[in-house]
Amino acid sequence: MSAPTTADQQLARWERFRAGRNAALAADHGWLTLTSFQWLGSVPEPLELVPGFWSTDGASATLTAAAEDGLTFVSSGDPVIGTYSETLQDEESLNWVQYGGLDGTQVVVELAMRADKYAIRTRDNGSAVYTEFSGVPTYPFNPEWVIRGRFEAYENPVEVPIGTANPLVDGVHVSVGEVVFHVPGIAHEVRLHAEAEKLGALNVTFHDETNGDTTDEWRKVFIPKPRPDGSVIIDFNRAINYPSAFTPYGTCPMPVRGNSIDVRVEAGEKLPAD
Incomplete structure (x- = not known):
């Protein structure tokens, strides 16, 4: 039997990611x-x-x-x-x-x-x-939404005031830099504020043109630690909902103003089923 192709390997990894994501959401008292x-x-x-x-x-x-x-x-x-x-x-x-x-x-x-x-x-x-939870609906895996970009770190983190899913709760986004990349259908570069995660990874909270239609009002995507040259891989197939997509009782952070992608990012999680 021949070895799996790169596309097959990507799909298999994504399917494992989806299984883990749904299992985590199904945890007791989650x-x-x-x-x-x-x-x-x-x-x-x-x-x-x-x-x-x-x-x-x-x-x-x-x-x-x-x-x-x-x-x-x-x-x-x-x-x-x-x-x-x-x-x-x-x-x-x-x-x-x-x-x-x-x-x-x-x-x-x-x-x-x-x-x-x-x-x-x-x-x-x-x-x-x-x-009654049976998994989060998603777009099919699409390798075109696995995008190469670069991370431009700030000299010092910058605190940016933001809103949250609860209008009575304000939030702060601690931006450590910007993720810069191109997406299909946009000639200009996209620049999105990023927060730091464990082990050097990044978290990007963003809007796109699917919001309010097939996806929630905003989503997030985790990006593995940038390479020494600043290059990153952004896999929008792994874009996920915040808890506020599933419940009105969340206080989840909104994107920084301007953290928007001006096309339909038809990858990752969709609106949860009713």
Whole structure:
């Protein structure tokens, strides 16, 4: 049997990537399980979908619960009886307590600090978005959207204010440079701000002409670490949705203004199925 061609190898790698991506989305208490996002107030009060009384003094978040509330701590499984506080930094999250289901772990309550304010999100493994998930629709693999480009690093990272999927939460994009490349159908170079990822990789959040039609309002693509000469490979077949494509309870970052590709990037993930 002959060895696989380069195209066959690319397709096989992409199929493995897709399998891993769908498996990650299908994880317990993952992004597909979000069922609420609620800000904490200054007075202890009950919130929707979660037992107990919740509040914040601005510096920390406080939960008061009784035995009949059925809450336990995610970290230890110990019952939540009495008053407890937690302190987070901005953009931090903590899967704090849990309840429900046969084993008391169906719903995890995530404590989050966003825009310097405390909120909770409920992560319910009984959510229909989660239980009915069968994979994210995608465009077929297209080798023409595996594009060579270059990375032009800034001397120092630049903080760029951005919006997020939640209109009450502002964000900051820490740009470490620009990814520069050509795409079919555009004569000029495309320049997109990039953020740093682990092991020298890059993350690019972008708009394109498919947004709101066959794809979500924006997507992102991870780029392997640039080579010593600055060259990069951008595989738009691996463009993925942010969690906000699957749930209204995300606070996902929007692209930097101008991070747009002025053609239809018909590669990568599409709008999730209803």
